[in-house]
Amino acid sequence: MAHVGCFLLLILGVCGLSSSVPRQFHVVKEQKNWTEAQQYCREKFTDLATIDDMAEMEKIKSAVQDAGVREAWIGLKHGSSPKWQWSLAGRDFYRENEAEFRNWANGQPNGGNNDERDGEDCVTNHDNKKWYNYLCKRQFIFLCYNGTNSTHPYVLVYPGKSWTDAQRYCRENHTDLASVRNQAENELLVKARGSHIGEVWIGLFRDAWEWSDGRSSSFRLWGPGEPNYYGSGQLGFCVEMKSSGQWNDESCNEHRNFICYEALPTVEVVSPQSPFYSGDAVTLRCDIPKYTDWHQYVWLKDNSKVPGKTNQTITITLPHEAGQYQCYRQREDSSVAPYMSRPVNITFNGESTFNTTLSLITENTLVFDCYLGYCHC
Ligand SMILES: [Ca+2]
Ligand SMILES: [Ca+2]
Numbered sequence: 001m002a003h004v005g006c007f008l009l010l011i012l013g014v015c016g017l018s019s020s021v022p023r024q025f026h027v028v029k030e031q032k033n034w035t036e037a038q039q040y041c042r043e044k045f046t047d048l049a050t051i052d053d054m055a056e057m058e059k060i061k062s063a064v065q066d067a068g069v070r071e072a073w074i075g076l077k078h079g080s081s082p083k084w085q086w087s088l089a090g091r092d093f094y095r096e097n098e099a100e101f102r103n104w105a106n107g108q109p110n111g112g113n114n115d116e117r118d119g120e121d122c123v124t125n126h127d128n129k130k131w132y133n134y135l136c137k138r139q140f141i142f143l144c145y146n147g148t149n150s151t152h153p154y155v156l157v158y159p160g161k162s163w164t165d166a167q168r169y170c171r172e173n174h175t176d177l178a179s180v181r182n183q184a185e186n187e188l189l190v191k192a193r194g195s196h197i198g199e200v201w202i203g204l205f206r207d208a209w210e211w212s213d214g215r216s217s218s219f220r221l222w223g224p225g226e227p228n229y230y231g232s233g234q235l236g237f238c239v240e241m242k243s244s245g246q247w248n249d250e251s252c253n254e255h256r257n258f259i260c261y262e263a264l265p266t267v268e269v270v271s272p273q274s275p276f277y278s279g280d281a282v283t284l285r286c287d288i289p290k291y292t293d294w295h296q297y298v299w300l301k302d303n304s305k306v307p308g309k310t311n312q313t314i315t316i317t318l319p320h321e322a323g324q325y326q327c328y329r330q331r332e333d334s335s336v337a338p339y340m341s342r343p344v345n346i347t348f349n350g351e352s353t354f355n356t357t358l359s360l361i362t363e364n365t366l367v368f369d370c371y372l373g374y375c376h377c
Contacts, residue, residue: 123202
């Protein structure tokens with residue numbers, strides 16, 4: 001009865017600034033330390049939950065609330081390599097190299113000691129257009145980014161706040177703290193600060209938190225005063241999400257419920273290349289990211305299970321097996337709904353074999369019905 005405590009919630013990935021592959025999240029009501037939770041998620045699903053943006057965050061928050069869980073591990077753990085990143089997460093927002101655009105003043109960034117507990121980990125724009133790093137608790141006025149206004153995307157906000165409070169304000173009232181993707185945007189930002197002299201927070205920060213699945217999402221939603229590295233930290237520090245949606249760092253050895261995610265399976269055509277012709281043998285493969293522990297694959301054709309096809313790869317023959325194909329993995333626990341791939345249509349160009357003859361009766365009385373260039377037999 002190991003799965004009795006597994007409470008399932010189905011959420012499809014959302015479109016926003018990031019176009020992440022749809023994912024399904026599972027709130028697991030078993031108490032495990034972070035490392036055990038990670039292992040469980042990797043065996044049963046894809047990994048511990050990773051969060052790309054605010055929209056995804058809202059979905060997971062309701063999932064945790066619906067499950068009646070007070071706090072749950074997510075897939076974020078403190079690592080040893082701090083890196084600079086933008087508060088505004090979402091890979092599609094940045095074109096190549098744009099997330100790496102910097103305009104540091106001479107001698108900046110400085111004051112880092114590879115540990116954000118007392119490093120200068122938050123960044124300002126100065127009236128000389130250059131960027132400086134400061135302790136995040138310093139209070140400066142700040143620039144929000146408003147994604148709905150393409151001509152004037154930057155909004156200057158008074159009075160001064162700590163970087164974290166500024167971030168919260170921008171997310172609640174606009175999109176996020178200001179991101180700067182290139183020199184032109186840096187000019188636009190300088191314009192938006194008007195006659196204000198001195199420092200203004202922008203969305204660049206540095207931290208050493210790392211996602212379990214290796215993704216680079218810079219999305220964070222810390223509760224007030226967090227992370228504070230409170231606790232033994234025996235196995236390092238890991239992140240739990242409260243039912244309020246706010247994040248807190250905890251000793252990884254604490255036992256918590258946890259949230260796993262599962263990536264959508266995909267049906268790939270291995271061979272041949274389309275277009276397909278009647279008589280072709282088409283090989284399809286069911287890809288389930290990082291999945292390690294299955295019994296068998298299940299294939300569907302036109303919404304019905306295909307009997308006898310339980311391998312990752314199947315071969316179908318046209319024309320009689322043309323149709324819409326999907327796959328999923330068979331689960332040990334039948335109470336967990338299958339997470340099915342998007343359908344892939346395997347059709348063919350009937351003209352290479354059949355003409356537009358209405359029907360053809362052979363000596364063996366096989367009947368071929370042809371219409372609109374497609375044939376069935
Ligand atoms: Ca500095
Ligand atoms: Ca804490």
